[in-house]
Amino acid sequence: NAGVMQNPRHLVRRRGQEARLRCSPVKGHSHVYWYRQLPEEGLKFMVYLQKENIIDESGMPKERFSAEFPKEGPSILRIQQVVRGDSAAYFCASSPTASSGNTIYFGEGSWLTVV
Amino acid sequence: KNQVEQSPQSLIILEGKNCTLQCNYTVSPFSNLRWYKQDTGRGPVSLTIMTFSENTKSNGRYTATLDADTKQSSLHITASQLSDSASYICVVISDRGSTLGRLYFGRGTQLTVWP
Numbered sequence: 001n002a003g004v005m006q007n008p009r010h011l012v013r014r015r016g017q018e019a020r021l022r023c024s025p026v027k028g029h030s031h032v033y034w035y036r037q038l039p040e041e042g043l044k045f046m047v048y049l050q051k052e053n054i055i056d057e058s059g060m061p062k063e064r065f066s067a068e069f070p071k072e073g074p075s076i077l078r079i080q081q082v083v084r085g086d087s088a089a090y091f092c093a094s095s096p097t098a099s100s101g102n103t104i105y106f107g108e109g110s111w112l113t114v115v
Numbered sequence: 116k117n118q119v120e121q122s123p124q125s126l127i128i129l130e131g132k133n134c135t136l137q138c139n140y141t142v143s144p145f146s147n148l149r150w151y152k153q154d155t156g157r158g159p160v161s162l163t164i165m166t167f168s169e170n171t172k173s174n175g176r177y178t179a180t181l182d183a184d185t186k187q188s189s190l191h192i193t194a195s196q197l198s199d200s201a202s203y204i205c206v207v208i209s210d211r212g213s214t215l216g217r218l219y220f221g222r223g224t225q226l227t228v229w230p
Contacts, residue, residue: 004158033218042204042222043159056217091158093218104218106151106158 006107019079025094117142121221138205
């Protein structure tokens, strides 16, 4: 994984608390994707962002979830009032452009556990 | 509906043996297909990228094939090693129109290589 940094790697939250997951893409990459992987399941698309813009958030739950990719700083996936069903691995990926020929690099994931 | 189906769901082989993993997709419009390897607790790592015009592509002991007419792909692993034990994920990219930047993931084939 060529440089996509996610933190924290592991996060434990009580029901009702907020979880903030951060993703720093590969240097120079302006496209960021967030995916969620539930236990024993495949990766599911959540949101696709470019700098300061949300391009496609069709995979995001309508409530409690939000994402941003500011001009400066990492992309943030924010989950408010977490519930047990939010427990999953959240992966961030980045690419230099949306061009189909580019390799998309994944981070190592952030594991959220809601207790 | 855009879907990616992988088979088998899980596979156990002996070290040194070959195996073939299958991927069928209905994603449209199709741009390219990728195979990723995901070790337990890690992020996916790209193995191959195949565009519409490519039928076969190799990366060391990994050989991917693509039949865009039947919308099928396979990943062949030769002379398997213990380190090949991982989940292999088929990903189809549709990067035009309303699906710009979308990656569609299969649920993966969990490969276990025994000594």
